[in-house]
Amino acid sequence: MLRTHTCGELTAAHADQTVTLCGWVEKTRDLGKGGVFVDVRDRYGKTQLVVRPHLQEMLETAKQLRSEFVILGRGKVSLRPLGQANANMATGEVEILLDELQVLNASKVPPFLPSAQEMPSEDARLKYRFIDLRRPKMQQTLVLRSRIVKKIRDYFEENGFIDIETPILGRSTPEGARDYLVPSRVHNGQFYALPQSPQIYKQLMMIAGYDRYVQVARCFRDEDLRADRQPEFTQLDMEMSFVDEEDIIGMIDGLMKRLAREILGIELPLPLPRMSYDEAMRRFGHDAPDLRFGMELIDCSAWAKTVDFRIFRGAVDEGKAIRAINVPNAAELFTRKKIDELTLFVQEDFGLKGLAWLKCTTDGKLEGPIAKNFTESQLAELASATAAVPGSVLLFAADEYERAGKALYGLRRRLGLELKLYDPGQMHFSWVVRFPMFAYDAEENRWAAMHHPFTAPLDSDLPKLESDPAAVRAKAYDLVINGYEAGGGTIRIHDNVTQQKVFQLLGMSPEEAEHRFGFLLEALRFGAPPHGGIALGIDRLIMLFAGLDNIRDCVTFPKTAKAIDLMTEAPNVVDDRQLRELGIQVKPKNG
């Protein structure tokens, strides 16, 4: 090692020791004949180096130093003169009186400084990621990530899990997300697919008898990005044999309790709260509700049947729903302009025709342009049903039950943030369970698996598998943190008969199922134990534990919304020779 200490560890206790530090120049303060002060930084912290004026040669070197030069400084740790300690610095009690200063490497003028108060633009940060990653905040996040992953691995090891790797080059499975494909050189015209998750492999490991499997697995999905979604991401993937939902949920409960305690310093009461999918959709309009605040959805459909107002009455008569949220203390905030803005939001993002509203005045009356369509007693009933109090604004969505819920979920999430209805530092963990097995795909006119086609139905719903698929619920569970799906899993089907029934329902002929998943179906015939598991989104988990609102800030080299790496400029064209070897000819997409 060139250095004896890091830039973050020296204190008064080290006084009079001779030390060598290495790091990046954060800042120099040249006092002319008074010498030069140099703040040197590494990922552990910052230390002040002092170049004294009588050391002529060193002074010359010091005057050449610029931001982000890499230097080595050797000298004696010295207490700073009385009254000159810097309380804002961990090492502020001391400074190094240099007797050697080396420039290990110069630096071009950086496009931005890691120490800058103002955040550089996201483009600049991504293009010069190696500089962005020098920012203390990024370094803290990556350290946090490392600590969390270590704790997760420890936890599973203590619980008897085996860390097992599975292939990255696999076979495309048409269900689910779009695959990233890798052309085969040896087999012209054939492709591997990168794993969307190690789902099938881990099931095969269960069949192989490795009853507690865990993997920190890189996964790939070629779908559009979001603030909380990258095309390449990391899952904590686990699977257990001879278990039911309770075992998996309990195992993750224990993990969350430990992480919350050791990372956040909070005690989570176990078991973590659970809510059925139906309840989540009814109360929040979404399957991953943010439970840090109220403002739940209220179903006003029954009430709407008693009124003459065409928009409401007409909707319920057509079988649609009237759903509402009661926004507290918003009557004054919600100007006409604000309501127009929210209306546009639900129209453009959720396809609602409009947004009806009523304000609750100081004397408890509901007012607004639509109020004249209701009688006094109807308004009073509504006020009571929605728990409207002075200052409340009621926002109504009149549409299909699900669409109305989705729009109000959007409003609830947006307004919760805008109106600061919760403390952003607060954390809330819960489970959403008993998902439907199937969702009807109107476009393709068929049933589709809501999770994946290997998900086991609830035992009690098994008889309904053929008679009423919509009513069949799955042994599926999602871990929800602060309104984000942090993970999801299922108990799998372990017998071939049920599996075939599910395939059949999904419109997959035995031949087709055999063609797509033959190896798994075959394996299920060779003594498959009951098994199930879960996968947690590590990146998202880090984001939430770090209090970030963006997944790119906890990934080293993330992609942009167009799935580009601005630093390496991947993806990019390849040599003709490479294409020839693969037997690939590129045609313009719209040619």
Add this chain to the structure above:
RNA sequence: GGGGUCGUAGCUCAAUUGGUUAGAGCACCGGCCUGUCACGCCGGAGGUUGCGGGUUCGAGCCCCGUCGACCUCGCCA
């Protein structure tokens, strides 16, 4: 694929109703400064206003197109 916000100096931003030579802070370059720590002082350099077109006597500003970043809907078993 749709909708929205944004794009001005290396960085973060400003520029009145469309009107003179597009400004500031930081960074950079030169000089000065004997205890600084957001050091200070003096001076300097730095611009295809993302790109292309249009309207206009005149465009950073208005219009059309396009590219890019971000947010979002669709999508994400």
